[in-house]
Amino acid sequence: xxxxxxxxxERLTYIIVAELSLIVTAxxxxxxxxxxxxxxxxxxxSIIYAAICILGIIAGISPKSxxxxxxxxxxxxxxxxxxxxxxxxFQGHTVxxxxxxxxxxxxxxxxxxxxxxxxxxxxxxxxxxSLGFWLGVLLVGFGLAQHLIDLGSAWVHLGLNILFVVGxxxxxxxxxxxxxxxxxxxxxxxxxxxxxxxxxxxxxxxxVAVCDNCEVVCSNRF
Numbered sequence: 436x437x438x439x440x441x442x443x444x445e446r447l448t449y450i451i452v453a454e455l456s457l458i459v460t461a462x463x464x465x466x467x468x469x470x471x472x473x474x475x476x477x478x479x480x481s482i483i484y485a486a487i488c489i490l491g492i493i494a495g496i497s498p499k500s501x502x503x504x505x506x507x508x509x510x511x512x513x514x515x516x517x518x519x520x521x522x523x524x525f526q527g528h529t530v531x532x533x534x535x536x537x538x539x540x541x542x543x544x545x546x547x548x549x550x551x552x553x554x555x556x557x558x559x560x561x562x563x564x565s566l567g568f569w570l571g572v573l574l575v576g577f578g579l580a581q582h583l584i585d586l587g588s589a590w591v592h593l594g595l596n597i598l599f600v601v602g603x604x605x606x607x608x609x610x611x612x613x614x615x616x617x618x619x620x621x622x623x624x625x626x627x628x629x630x631x632x633x634x635x636x637x638x639x640x641x642x643v644a645v646c647d648n649c650e651v652v653c654s655n656r657f
Contacts, residue, residue, distance in 0.1 A: 446582060446637045453579050453633040456626050460606070461572055463619060470616045477611055480620040484607050485555060487624070488548040491600065491631060495545035530589045539589040540638050543596020544631075550597065551604035560608050568609035574602025575630060582637040599634060603627050 530539045554560070560567060578599025581592065610623055 449633045449636055450579050450583060453630050454576060456629060457572060457576055457579070460623060460626055461569075463622060464568065464610060464613070464615065468616055468618060471618050472616065476617045476620065480607075480611060480617070480624065481555060483624050484604075484627075485552060487628060487631070488552050488555075488600070491548045492545050494635070495541040495548070530593055539593040540596050543593045544600055544634075546593075547597040547600025550601050554601075554604050554608065558608075560612065562605070562609075564609045564612055567605045571602040571605030571607075571609065574598045574605065578602060579630060579634060579637070582634075596634075603630070 529536050530542065531537075562570065578595050581595045581599075607623060607627070610620055
C-alpha cells in the first residue's frame with residue numbers, strides 16, 4: 436500500500452506553491468499585459484473581493500460550515516478551548532480575552548477581514564501604490580510562512596493572521612488604483628483565494644502534526 440504523505444510534507448508543498456504564486460503575482464503586476472477593461476471593472480472586482488472577505492469571516496466564525504476535511508470541524512466540550520484540545524499542546528494556537536478562549540488563527544482571519552472590508556468601503560489608502568503593494572506582498576508572505584516557524588506566542592500568531600488578510604487588501608487596492616487590466620485583477624482574485632485556502636490547510640496540518648506527535652489517546656485529536 437502506498438504511504439500517505441506526512442502533514443509536514445503536505446504543508447510545505449502548499450506553502451512553497453503559494454509563495455511562488457505570490458512572486459508570480461508581483462511580476463505580473465509590473466509587466467505589460469493586454470489591456471482588457473470595461474466601465475464597471477473596479478466595482479465588479481471590489482464586490483468579488485468583498486465576497487471573499489465575507490466568506491473568510493464565515494469560515495473563521497464557523498469552520499464547520501466551510502470545512503475542508505474533517506480536521507477543520509469546531510470542537511466543543513469541557514476538554515476543548517478555542518476549538519482546540521485543551522491539553523496544553525495548543526497554547527500557541529489560542530488566546531484568552533475577557534475570560535474566554537479563542538482560536539488565534541480564526542480570530543486573526545476574522546479581524547483582518549473586517550479591517551480589509553473597512554478599507555475597501557472607505558477607499559482610504561495611505562501608501563504610495565508601489566510601496567503599499569510590496570508591503571502587502573511581505574505581509575501575505577509572512578502570513579503563509581508562519582506555519583513553518585515556531586512563533587512561541589499565540590498573540591504573534593493572531594497578529595500575523597490579521598496582517599495576512601490586511602496584506603491582501605494592500606495588494607488589491609494598489610492593483611485597482613494602478614488602473615491595470617481586468618485580467619490582472621481577475622488573476623489576483625483567483626490566486627488570493629488559493630492563499631487563503633493554503634493558510635487554512637497549513638493550519639489544519641499543523642494541528643494534525645501536533646496530535647500525531649502526542650502519545651495520549653484523545654477523542655478530540657485532529
